[in-house]
Amino acid sequence: MSPILVPTINSNDSDALLLAWSKNNGDEVCKGETIALLETTKASFDLAAEADGLLHTVALEGLRHAFGTSLGWLFTDAAERDQFFLRRTSKTPAESAGFVITKSARDLIARNGIDGDAIRALGKRVIKAEDLAPLLRPVPEPKISAALLPVSPQQQSIARVVAHSHAAIPASFILKRVAVDAALDAVAQFSREEKILAGLPDLLVWIAARLPETFPFFFGALRDELKFTPSNSGSIGVTFDVGHGLFIPVVKKAASLSLGEIAKTMMGFRMRAARNSFHAEELSGGDLTISLNMDACVVFVQPIIQPPQTCMISVGAVTAEIALDADGKMISRRCVHLGAAFDHRVINGFQANAFLNAIAQRLENPEPAAWR
Secondary structure (H helix, E strand, O other), X not given: OEEEXXXXXXXXXXXXXXXXXXXXXXXXXXXXXEEEEEEOOOOEEEEXXXXXXXXXXXXOOOOEEEOOOEEEEEEOOHHHHHHHHHHHHHOOHHHHHOOEEOHHHHHHHHHHOOOHHHHHOOOOOEEOHHHHHHHOOOOOOOOOOOOOOOOOHHHHHHHHHHHHHHHHOOEEEEEEEEEOHHHHHHHHHHHHHHOOOOOHHHHHHHHHOOOOOOOHHHOEEEOOOOXXXXXXXXXXXXXXXXXXXXXXXXXXXXXXXXXXXXXXXXXXXXXXXHHOOOOHHHHOOOOEEEEEOOXXXXXXXXXXXXXXXXXXXXXXXXXXXXXXXXOOOEEEEEEEEEEEEEEOOOOOHHHHHHHHHHHHHHHHOOOHHHHO
Protein backbone atom coordinates (compact mmCIF):
# COMPACT_ATOMS: atom_id res chain seq x y z
CA MET A 1 0.00 0.00 0.00
CA SER A 2 1.27 3.46 -0.85
CA PRO A 3 -0.36 6.88 -0.41
CA ILE A 4 -1.12 9.06 -3.43
CA LEU A 5 0.44 12.40 -2.50
CA VAL A 6 0.01 15.80 -4.10
CA PRO A 7 3.50 16.58 -5.43
CA THR A 8 5.17 19.97 -5.11
CA ILE A 9 4.19 20.98 -8.63
CA ASN A 10 6.02 24.31 -8.61
CA SER A 11 7.41 26.90 -6.23
CA ASN A 12 4.78 29.48 -7.28
CA ASP A 13 1.94 27.74 -5.38
CA SER A 14 1.32 25.88 -2.14
CA ASP A 15 -1.65 23.73 -3.18
CA ALA A 16 -3.45 22.36 -6.21
CA LEU A 17 -7.06 21.95 -7.33
CA LEU A 18 -8.16 18.36 -7.94
CA LEU A 19 -9.99 18.84 -11.23
CA ALA A 20 -10.92 15.21 -11.81
CA TRP A 21 -9.98 11.63 -11.15
CA SER A 22 -9.01 9.93 -14.42
CA LYS A 23 -9.78 6.51 -12.94
CA ASN A 24 -12.65 5.28 -10.81
CA ASN A 25 -12.40 4.10 -7.24
CA GLY A 26 -11.44 0.41 -7.33
CA ASP A 27 -9.91 0.47 -10.81
CA GLU A 28 -6.70 -1.41 -11.58
CA VAL A 29 -4.01 1.08 -12.67
CA CYS A 30 -0.51 0.67 -14.10
CA LYS A 31 2.65 2.49 -13.07
CA GLY A 32 2.97 5.74 -15.04
CA GLU A 33 -0.73 5.83 -15.94
CA THR A 34 -2.53 9.13 -15.33
CA ILE A 35 -4.92 8.80 -12.40
CA ALA A 36 -5.86 12.43 -11.72
CA LEU A 37 -5.71 15.90 -13.21
CA LEU A 38 -4.51 18.68 -10.90
CA GLU A 39 -4.34 22.41 -11.53
CA THR A 40 -2.41 25.17 -9.83
CA THR A 41 -2.91 28.85 -10.55
CA LYS A 42 -0.06 28.59 -13.08
CA ALA A 43 -0.45 25.27 -14.92
CA SER A 44 -2.26 21.94 -15.12
CA PHE A 45 -0.58 18.68 -14.11
CA ASP A 46 -1.26 15.01 -14.87
CA LEU A 47 -0.73 12.93 -11.72
CA ALA A 48 0.68 9.51 -12.62
CA ALA A 49 0.55 6.33 -10.57
CA GLU A 50 3.89 5.54 -8.96
CA ALA A 51 3.20 1.79 -9.00
CA ASP A 52 0.80 -0.84 -10.30
CA GLY A 53 -2.14 -1.33 -8.02
CA LEU A 54 -5.75 -1.00 -7.02
CA LEU A 55 -6.93 2.61 -6.73
CA HIS A 56 -8.75 3.82 -3.62
CA THR A 57 -9.66 7.53 -3.62
CA VAL A 58 -10.64 9.72 -0.66
CA ALA A 59 -10.11 13.30 -1.93
CA LEU A 60 -13.03 15.07 -3.54
CA GLU A 61 -12.91 16.66 -6.97
CA GLY A 62 -13.27 20.43 -7.05
CA LEU A 63 -11.35 21.04 -3.81
CA ARG A 64 -7.84 22.38 -3.26
CA HIS A 65 -5.27 20.13 -1.60
CA ALA A 66 -1.97 21.26 -0.13
CA PHE A 67 1.26 19.91 -1.57
CA GLY A 68 2.28 16.78 0.32
CA THR A 69 -1.23 15.74 1.42
CA SER A 70 -2.73 12.39 0.40
CA LEU A 71 -5.51 11.96 -2.14
CA GLY A 72 -5.94 8.22 -1.60
CA TRP A 73 -4.01 4.95 -1.76
CA LEU A 74 -2.70 2.38 -4.20
CA PHE A 75 -3.09 -1.21 -2.92
CA THR A 76 -1.18 -4.15 -4.36
CA ASP A 77 -4.41 -6.07 -4.77
CA ALA A 78 -7.93 -6.45 -3.41
CA ALA A 79 -6.71 -8.73 -0.62
CA GLU A 80 -4.36 -6.06 0.73
CA ARG A 81 -7.10 -3.45 0.52
CA ASP A 82 -9.65 -5.64 2.33
CA GLN A 83 -7.12 -6.56 5.01
CA PHE A 84 -6.28 -2.88 5.52
CA PHE A 85 -9.89 -1.89 6.14
CA LEU A 86 -10.54 -5.00 8.23
CA ARG A 87 -7.66 -4.13 10.58
CA ARG A 88 -8.86 -0.56 10.85
CA THR A 89 -12.50 -1.40 11.65
CA SER A 90 -11.56 -4.16 14.13
CA LYS A 91 -9.62 -1.82 16.42
CA THR A 92 -10.94 0.26 19.24
CA PRO A 93 -11.82 3.87 18.33
CA ALA A 94 -8.54 5.16 19.78
CA GLU A 95 -6.49 2.46 18.05
CA SER A 96 -8.42 2.88 14.80
CA ALA A 97 -7.77 6.57 14.73
CA GLY A 98 -4.02 6.18 14.89
CA PHE A 99 -3.50 9.90 15.40
CA VAL A 100 -4.07 12.74 17.83
CA ILE A 101 -6.60 15.47 17.01
CA THR A 102 -6.43 18.88 18.68
CA LYS A 103 -9.60 20.46 20.07
CA SER A 104 -9.76 23.15 17.40
CA ALA A 105 -9.38 20.47 14.73
CA ARG A 106 -12.18 18.37 16.30
CA ASP A 107 -14.47 21.40 16.17
CA LEU A 108 -13.74 21.87 12.47
CA ILE A 109 -14.33 18.17 11.77
CA ALA A 110 -17.69 18.30 13.54
CA ARG A 111 -18.84 21.50 11.84
CA ASN A 112 -17.83 20.36 8.37
CA GLY A 113 -18.63 16.66 8.58
CA ILE A 114 -15.15 15.63 7.46
CA ASP A 115 -14.84 11.93 6.70
CA GLY A 116 -12.40 9.79 8.70
CA ASP A 117 -10.81 8.40 5.53
CA ALA A 118 -9.99 11.91 4.38
CA ILE A 119 -8.39 12.71 7.75
CA ARG A 120 -6.27 9.56 7.64
CA ALA A 121 -5.24 10.40 4.08
CA LEU A 122 -3.50 13.52 5.38
CA GLY A 123 -0.79 11.16 6.61
CA LYS A 124 -0.13 13.10 9.83
CA ARG A 125 0.29 11.75 13.36
CA VAL A 126 -1.02 14.95 14.99
CA ILE A 127 -3.95 16.71 13.26
CA LYS A 128 -4.14 20.47 13.82
CA ALA A 129 -6.82 22.86 12.59
CA GLU A 130 -4.57 24.23 9.84
CA ASP A 131 -3.98 20.69 8.53
CA LEU A 132 -7.68 20.40 7.68
CA ALA A 133 -7.74 23.34 5.29
CA PRO A 134 -7.72 21.13 2.13
CA LEU A 135 -10.72 19.16 3.46
CA LEU A 136 -13.01 22.02 4.40
CA ARG A 137 -16.17 22.56 2.44
CA PRO A 138 -16.01 25.47 0.02
CA VAL A 139 -17.51 28.57 1.58
CA PRO A 140 -19.80 30.45 -0.82
CA GLU A 141 -18.17 33.68 -1.80
CA PRO A 142 -20.01 36.69 -0.41
CA LYS A 143 -21.33 39.26 -2.77
CA ILE A 144 -18.69 41.87 -3.44
CA SER A 145 -19.92 45.32 -2.64
CA ALA A 146 -18.89 48.34 -4.62
CA ALA A 147 -16.40 49.17 -1.88
CA LEU A 148 -14.57 45.81 -2.12
CA LEU A 149 -12.50 44.19 -4.83
CA PRO A 150 -12.05 40.43 -5.16
CA VAL A 151 -8.52 39.01 -5.02
CA SER A 152 -7.73 36.76 -7.99
CA PRO A 153 -6.83 33.09 -7.43
CA GLN A 154 -3.35 33.83 -8.80
CA GLN A 155 -2.79 36.57 -6.25
CA GLN A 156 -4.18 34.38 -3.46
CA SER A 157 -1.60 31.75 -4.38
CA ILE A 158 1.16 34.37 -4.34
CA ALA A 159 -0.09 35.50 -0.92
CA ARG A 160 0.26 31.99 0.50
CA VAL A 161 3.79 31.57 -0.87
CA VAL A 162 4.84 35.01 0.40
CA ALA A 163 3.32 34.38 3.84
CA HIS A 164 5.14 31.06 4.10
CA SER A 165 8.42 32.68 3.03
CA HIS A 166 8.11 35.44 5.63
CA ALA A 167 7.15 32.95 8.36
CA ALA A 168 9.85 30.38 7.60
CA ILE A 169 12.87 32.31 6.37
CA PRO A 170 14.87 34.84 8.43
CA ALA A 171 15.91 36.77 5.35
CA SER A 172 18.44 39.55 4.99
CA PHE A 173 19.18 41.74 1.97
CA ILE A 174 22.14 43.40 0.28
CA LEU A 175 22.14 45.83 -2.66
CA LYS A 176 24.98 46.98 -4.90
CA ARG A 177 25.29 49.37 -7.83
CA VAL A 178 27.03 47.75 -10.79
CA ALA A 179 28.30 49.35 -14.00
CA VAL A 180 27.04 47.42 -17.03
CA ASP A 181 28.36 49.37 -20.04
CA ALA A 182 30.86 46.65 -20.96
CA ALA A 183 28.28 43.89 -20.51
CA LEU A 184 25.59 45.63 -22.56
CA ASP A 185 28.01 46.43 -25.38
CA ALA A 186 29.37 42.88 -25.43
CA VAL A 187 25.90 41.31 -25.40
CA ALA A 188 24.80 43.59 -28.25
CA GLN A 189 27.83 42.52 -30.29
CA PHE A 190 27.16 38.86 -29.43
CA SER A 191 23.54 39.23 -30.62
CA ARG A 192 24.62 40.64 -33.95
CA GLU A 193 27.21 37.94 -34.52
CA GLU A 194 24.99 35.06 -33.45
CA LYS A 195 21.84 36.55 -35.04
CA ILE A 196 19.92 36.11 -31.79
CA LEU A 197 18.28 38.56 -29.41
CA ALA A 198 20.14 38.33 -26.08
CA GLY A 199 20.04 40.78 -23.18
CA LEU A 200 21.23 41.47 -19.66
CA PRO A 201 18.73 39.02 -18.04
CA ASP A 202 20.04 36.18 -20.21
CA LEU A 203 23.62 37.04 -19.24
CA LEU A 204 22.70 37.08 -15.55
CA VAL A 205 21.30 33.56 -15.88
CA TRP A 206 24.50 32.44 -17.64
CA ILE A 207 26.67 33.99 -14.90
CA ALA A 208 24.65 32.77 -11.91
CA ALA A 209 24.47 29.21 -13.23
CA ARG A 210 28.26 28.96 -13.09
CA LEU A 211 28.67 29.91 -9.43
CA PRO A 212 27.34 26.91 -7.41
CA GLU A 213 30.75 25.35 -6.79
CA THR A 214 32.11 28.62 -5.37
CA PHE A 215 28.95 29.52 -3.42
CA PRO A 216 27.21 26.19 -2.65
CA PHE A 217 24.78 27.48 -0.01
CA PHE A 218 23.16 29.81 -2.55
CA PHE A 219 22.04 26.92 -4.79
CA GLY A 220 19.89 24.10 -3.49
CA ALA A 221 17.25 23.36 -0.88
CA LEU A 222 17.13 24.00 2.87
CA ARG A 223 14.65 21.94 4.88
CA ASP A 224 13.06 22.88 8.19
CA GLU A 225 15.52 20.79 10.18
CA LEU A 226 18.36 22.87 8.71
CA LYS A 227 19.56 20.16 6.37
CA PHE A 228 20.85 21.68 3.17
CA THR A 229 20.97 19.82 -0.14
CA PRO A 230 23.30 21.60 -2.59
CA SER A 231 22.88 21.48 -6.35
CA ASN A 232 25.47 22.02 -9.06
CA SER A 233 23.03 21.89 -11.98
CA GLY A 234 22.70 25.67 -12.15
CA SER A 235 18.94 25.54 -12.75
CA ILE A 236 17.85 29.17 -12.49
CA GLY A 237 14.29 30.44 -12.02
CA VAL A 238 13.39 33.81 -13.56
CA THR A 239 10.34 35.97 -12.82
CA PHE A 240 8.03 36.97 -15.68
CA ASP A 241 4.95 39.18 -15.34
CA VAL A 242 3.44 40.54 -18.55
CA GLY A 243 -0.02 41.23 -17.16
CA HIS A 244 -1.33 37.68 -16.74
CA GLY A 245 0.13 36.99 -13.31
CA LEU A 246 3.59 36.24 -11.95
CA PHE A 247 5.34 33.16 -13.32
CA ILE A 248 8.73 31.75 -12.32
CA PRO A 249 9.83 29.30 -15.01
CA VAL A 250 13.19 27.58 -14.65
CA VAL A 251 16.08 27.47 -17.12
CA LYS A 252 17.07 23.86 -16.45
CA LYS A 253 20.79 23.00 -16.20
CA ALA A 254 21.76 26.46 -17.35
CA ALA A 255 25.39 25.77 -16.42
CA SER A 256 25.61 23.51 -19.47
CA LEU A 257 23.95 25.99 -21.87
CA SER A 258 25.51 28.68 -24.03
CA LEU A 259 24.30 32.25 -23.79
CA GLY A 260 22.49 31.80 -27.10
CA GLU A 261 20.64 28.71 -25.82
CA ILE A 262 19.66 30.55 -22.65
CA ALA A 263 18.40 33.52 -24.71
CA LYS A 264 16.21 31.22 -26.83
CA THR A 265 14.81 29.56 -23.71
CA MET A 266 14.06 32.92 -22.10
CA MET A 267 12.31 34.16 -25.25
CA GLY A 268 10.13 31.06 -25.15
CA PHE A 269 9.27 31.85 -21.52
CA ARG A 270 8.24 35.39 -22.45
CA MET A 271 5.87 34.05 -25.10
CA ARG A 272 4.40 31.48 -22.71
CA ALA A 273 3.92 34.15 -20.03
CA ALA A 274 2.03 36.32 -22.53
CA ARG A 275 -0.18 33.36 -23.47
CA ASN A 276 -0.48 31.93 -19.94
CA SER A 277 0.55 28.55 -21.34
CA PHE A 278 3.27 27.14 -19.10
CA HIS A 279 3.64 23.42 -18.46
CA ALA A 280 3.99 22.37 -14.83
CA GLU A 281 7.49 20.96 -15.33
CA GLU A 282 8.70 24.35 -16.60
CA LEU A 283 7.84 25.95 -13.25
CA SER A 284 9.72 23.59 -10.96
CA GLY A 285 13.27 22.52 -10.17
CA GLY A 286 14.96 25.88 -9.58
CA ASP A 287 18.06 26.13 -7.39
CA LEU A 288 18.06 29.95 -7.23
CA THR A 289 15.76 32.63 -8.64
CA ILE A 290 16.38 35.95 -10.37
CA SER A 291 13.72 38.64 -9.95
CA LEU A 292 13.62 40.90 -13.02
CA ASN A 293 12.30 44.41 -12.35
CA MET A 294 13.78 46.31 -15.28
CA ASP A 295 11.00 48.77 -16.09
CA ALA A 296 12.25 52.34 -16.41
CA CYS A 297 13.26 54.03 -13.15
CA VAL A 298 13.00 50.92 -10.95
CA VAL A 299 15.80 51.41 -8.41
CA PHE A 300 15.17 49.19 -5.38
CA VAL A 301 13.54 45.75 -5.22
CA GLN A 302 13.68 43.38 -2.24
CA PRO A 303 12.52 39.97 -3.51
CA ILE A 304 10.87 37.13 -1.60
CA ILE A 305 12.92 33.93 -1.32
CA GLN A 306 11.11 30.89 -2.72
CA PRO A 307 11.24 28.07 -0.11
CA PRO A 308 13.18 25.79 0.02
CA GLN A 309 15.65 27.97 -1.90
CA THR A 310 18.02 30.18 0.08
CA CYS A 311 18.56 33.17 -2.23
CA MET A 312 16.82 35.36 -4.77
CA ILE A 313 18.70 37.90 -6.87
CA SER A 314 16.99 41.12 -7.90
CA VAL A 315 17.93 43.48 -10.72
CA GLY A 316 16.45 46.91 -11.39
CA ALA A 317 16.35 49.11 -14.46
CA VAL A 318 19.41 50.16 -16.40
CA THR A 319 20.00 53.81 -15.52
CA ALA A 320 22.48 56.42 -16.70
CA GLU A 321 24.59 58.32 -14.20
CA ILE A 322 27.50 60.77 -14.13
CA ALA A 323 30.72 59.42 -12.60
CA LEU A 324 34.43 60.20 -12.46
CA ASP A 325 36.93 58.08 -14.38
CA ALA A 326 40.43 57.14 -13.20
CA ASP A 327 41.75 60.55 -14.29
CA GLY A 328 39.03 62.46 -12.46
CA LYS A 329 37.12 63.35 -15.63
CA MET A 330 33.32 63.29 -15.71
CA ILE A 331 31.85 60.45 -17.73
CA SER A 332 28.40 58.98 -18.33
CA ARG A 333 27.91 55.31 -17.55
CA ARG A 334 25.07 52.79 -17.35
CA CYS A 335 24.38 50.97 -14.08
CA VAL A 336 21.93 48.58 -12.48
CA HIS A 337 21.08 47.98 -8.84
CA LEU A 338 21.84 44.33 -8.14
CA GLY A 339 20.46 42.86 -4.92
CA ALA A 340 20.30 39.53 -3.11
CA ALA A 341 17.80 38.41 -0.49
CA PHE A 342 19.41 35.55 1.41
CA ASP A 343 18.50 33.06 4.13
CA HIS A 344 20.50 34.17 7.15
CA ARG A 345 20.37 30.68 8.67
CA VAL A 346 22.99 29.41 6.21
CA ILE A 347 24.34 32.54 4.49
CA ASN A 348 25.95 35.52 6.22
CA GLY A 349 26.50 39.05 5.00
CA PHE A 350 30.14 38.51 4.08
CA GLN A 351 29.20 35.60 1.80
CA ALA A 352 26.31 37.51 0.24
CA ASN A 353 28.60 40.45 -0.51
CA ALA A 354 31.17 38.12 -2.09
CA PHE A 355 28.44 36.46 -4.14
CA LEU A 356 27.25 39.77 -5.60
CA ASN A 357 30.86 40.85 -6.17
CA ALA A 358 31.41 37.69 -8.23
CA ILE A 359 28.43 38.55 -10.42
CA ALA A 360 29.46 42.21 -10.67
CA GLN A 361 33.01 41.29 -11.69
CA ARG A 362 31.69 39.19 -14.57
CA LEU A 363 29.37 42.00 -15.68
CA GLU A 364 32.06 44.66 -15.54
CA ASN A 365 34.65 42.43 -17.25
CA PRO A 366 32.67 40.28 -19.71
CA GLU A 367 34.30 37.41 -21.61
CA PRO A 368 32.20 36.84 -24.76
CA ALA A 369 34.42 33.99 -25.93
CA ALA A 370 33.11 31.89 -23.01
CA TRP A 371 29.45 32.53 -23.86
CA ARG A 372 29.39 30.25 -26.91
